Amino acid sequence: MRHIKMIQLCLLLIMSLRGAYAVNITDRFLEFIRNANQTLNATGLVSATGEQVANVRSDILNATGFTYRACLQACGAGTEAPSWGNISQQFGAWLLPYLALISQLPFGARHRVSNLMSAILTVGSPVLAGYSMILTILNARWISRQFQDVTFPNAEDAVRILKSLQQTPLRITKKGSLLSSLIVLHENDDWWSKTAEYLDYVHTWSILSATSIAWVIIAYLLTVASSLADVSANINSNGQGTGSVWLWLLPIVIGWLQLSPKCDYTRVKKAMDNVDAVAFVATYDGIVKASELSETRAISIDTIVEEPPSPDEDLTPPVYNYARALAWARSAEDVLNGFQMASDNARAHIPVKNDAVWANSNRRNIIEPCNRLGNPYDVDTYCQLQVARSPWASGMFYRMFKASVLPLALQWATTGAAILVVWYTPTVGLGCRSLVYLLYGAMSTIVWMMLVLSSILSHYAAYPDQRYTLYPYRRHASYPFRRHASYPYRRLAHTSYPDGHLPAVRLAKVLANVLRWGGKSLAVVNAFCIVVSGMLQFTNVYDNCYCNSSVLGLGADYAYDIIFPSDSQVDQTRAAWAGALVLGCVTSGGFIFYIYLLNDLPPK
Structure with a gap:
């Protein structure tokens, strides 16, 4: 309620500031016609098509508008006098429901400022929000499919x-046989089952979220129906363009509610801490608890030991998944590779311990615990985890491309619907209102491009020297030998510079920071402008000679302001508004349906 009162005060302030310059453009136009009729001088008067009216009394009286310069002469630079009744009605019907719906976005960061910034990022770049959502689903589907053949x-x-740790800075540690021990040793079975159980919580639909969504949908449809029934009423301050440009928020909120991301940092951290005591590591002195050796764990979300490449990676609200996706996919593939190699060896009935004999089980698909025992060298060799490799997970850039298509379509369909509404509102053409929506869509796209590129550069800078691979070896029947610890690596990229001081790495870090700061700053400006622009429209700030005449599109010499639209113009406007409604609703519905289909993850 406090925020709503502040917004109302802002609207009153805008009204008071504009009140001194308010004019009644309709009255000034009628006065202009009377003067022209008395002098039989129709200079400045135009017909519905913008053509100059002849110096004939009947044509003068039937004029529907005047040129931009004639409007300036009659009205000056003033705007139409605002009406509080119209402002409150338009604001409550078109903008307020969306502002309330923002509260249903998933948050969960450790600090309120981070939660606030995630909401601003979402409003400032719907493309980024949709991209993070779809990329999250595609990564979940990818890792699920990769594990399908692992037994x-x-x-x-x-x-x-x-999949549950996509909203956290996932860290994988292979050193000290931590990851290989976690995968191989049967003592860690409890760790896997308990961690999966603790992370298996659902934050999805609630009465509040369902009510907020229903409020937006019902308010939007009823208000659209009302505006289509009476197009001429408040035609220049009508909020249908505002309602259309915000329509993307519905599929974004519904999509996250369907996905139920695990973004509550406190809850996820508690779940990981609860299983800390049941993680074991193989040593040459036997199997010991990982907590007895160090604070480092094979799988963790701790960024104290290893600083994330980008500060955004440490923020759990799902809109920041764009920054985590590359690192998460790389870490997930490390775990996948370990399981795949262990699964291949188990299928070949090769035990973990060197020179041991496989103990068959009387039950199908059951591996006896004695087959999963060994020292650090044994478990490392069994999983064959690469010490270092390419920083890019397989198929990652293709998934990033796929995740970009539909969010761009959603952004420009809703923005295009808003542009369509105001473009075909007389006077037809590019004006102040359509330019605001066009800039909003363009800036949203630019923010997305800058932040995604920043995440790529940050990830590259964090792993510049990871172009290594191991000579292929398998503990399979056809490759019975064991790789010795001193077996050499083959380096794929050579440089004489220390890793942290590579010129390319230093440049990548600088560019990543600049793009991240610039993108987030632009998102703040974009979010602020789209909210303020709606308020300005409801307070008739755009209802002046310059904006109503579409000077931006027609030019000052050819621009004109239609005061009394003809029946054909009203019909054209109604058709455009209906088309905008269909465009925005169909695209939003298609986005929701696509998320529903993608969220049907393949079974393990």
Whole structure:
């Protein structure tokens, strides 16, 4: 309620500031016609098509508008006098429901400022919000499919855990046999099952979220129906363009409610801490708890030990998934590779311990615990985890491309619907209102491009020297040997510079920071402008000679302001508004349906 009162005060302030310059353009136009009729001088008067009216009394009286310069002569630079009744009605019907719906976005960051910034980022770049959402689903589907052929114990729990940790800075540690021990040792079965269980919580539909969504939908449809029934009423301050440009928020909120992201940092951190005591590591002195050796864990969300490449990666609201996706996919693929190699060895009945004999089980698809015992060298060799490799997970850029298509379509369909509404509102053409919507869509797209490029550069800068691979080896029947610890690596990219001081790396870090700061700053400006522009429209700030005459599109010499639209113009406007309604609703509905289809993850 406090925020709503502040918005109302802002509207009153705008009214008071504009009141000194308010004019009644309709009265000034009628006065202009009377003067022209008395002098039989129709200079400045135009017909519905913008053509100059002849110096004939009947034509003068039937004039529907005047040129931009004649409007300036009659009205000056003033705007139409605002009406509080119209302002409150338009604001409450078109903009307020969307502002309330923002509260249903998923948050969960450790600090309120981060939650606020996530809401601003979402409003400032709907493309980024949709991109993060679809990329989250595509990554979940990718890792689920990759694990389908893995039969090693705990593989199903591993998939659930990896998918649940997409909203956190996932860290994988292979050093000290941590990851290989976590995968291989049967003592860690409890860790996998309990972690998956603790992370298996749902934050989805509630009465509040359902009510907010229903409010937006019903208010939008009823208000659209009312505006289509009486197009001429408040035609220049009508909020249908505002309602259309915000329509993207519905599928974004509904999509996140369908996905139920695990973005509550406190809850996820507590879940990971609860299983800390049941993680074991293989040592040459036997199996010990990981907590007895160090604070480092094989799978963690701790960014204290390893600083994230981008500060946004540490923020749990899902809109920041754009910054985490590359690192998450790389970490998830490390876990996948370990499980795949262990599964291949198990299918070949090769035990973990060197020179041991495989103990067959009387039950199908069951691996006896004695087959999963070994020292650090044994478990590392069994999983064959690469010490370092390419920083890019397989198929990552293709998934990023796929995740970009529909959000761009949603952004420009809703923005295009808003532009369509005001473009075909007389006078037809590019004006102040349509320019605002065009800039909003363009800036939203630019913000998305800048932040995604920033995430790529940050990830590259964090892993500049990871172009290594190991010579291929398998503990398979056809490759019975074991790789010795001193077996050499083959480096794919060579440089004489220390890793952190590569010129390309330093440049990538600088560019990543500049793009991230610039993109987020632009998002703040974009979010502020789209909210303020709606308020300005409701307070008739755009209802002046310059904006009503579409000077931006027609030019000052050819621009004109239609005061009394003809029946054909009203019909054209109604058709454009109806088309905008269909365009925005169909695209939003298609986005929701696509999310519903993608969220049907393949079974493990």
